[in-house]
Amino acid sequence: MGRQIIAGEVAGAFGVRGWVKVRSYTEPPDNIVGYSPWLIGNEAARKEFKVVSGRRHGNWMVVCLEGVDTRDQALQLSGLKIFVDRSQFEPTKPGEYYWADLIGLEVRETSGRSLGTVVSMMETGANDVMVVQGERERLIPFVVGEFVKSVDLNQGVLIVDWDPDF
The missing domain is CATH 2.40.30.60 (RimM)
Incomplete structure (x- = not known):
C-alpha cells in the first residue's frame, strides 16, 4: 500500500x-x-x-x-x-489539489525565503486557507495565480507571493 x-x-x-x-x-x-x-x-x-x-x-x-x-x-x-x-483518490485536473497533498509542503516566498510548512488547511467560504508553520504561524489564502504562484508536489515546494511580515 x-x-x-x-x-x-x-x-x-x-x-x-x-x-x-x-x-x-x-x-x-x-x-x-x-x-x-x-x-x-x-x-x-x-x-x-x-x-x-x-x-x-x-x-x-x-x-x-x-x-x-x-x-x-x-x-x-x-x-x-x-x-x-x-x-x-480520483486524479485531479491541472491546477487542482487535494488538501492531503498540500499538507507537508514547504512554503517559500517568491524571493526564495522559506516561510515554513503547510500544517493544515481551512475552508473559509471565500477560499481555502493554508495554515503555514515556520518561525511563526501564517494564514495564507490558497488562491492560485494571486498568492500561490506554483505548486510542485514532486519537489514538495509551494511558491507564494506573500509579504513575510504579514
Missing part, C-alpha cells in the same frame, strides 16, 4: 447491527463510502475493513463494515481514525 490519508473518524455505533457512525473529512462527505478498504486505528496500529455499504444520516455517514456485526464491535472502533490509500 502507498501513502495513507486520514479520511474520517468513527464517531460511535449506529443501531444494534454493527453499523458505525462516521465523521467524514471528504468533500462531499459521501465520498468516504467509495473508498475501500479502510484502515481503522491510529498511527501505531490499524486494522483493515471492507466497506459493505453506507449512506448519509444528517451530518454523519452511517456505514456497514464487513466483520463488524454487533453494537459492541462497532463501539470498539469509536474514536479511531479512518485511513485510506491515497491511490484510491
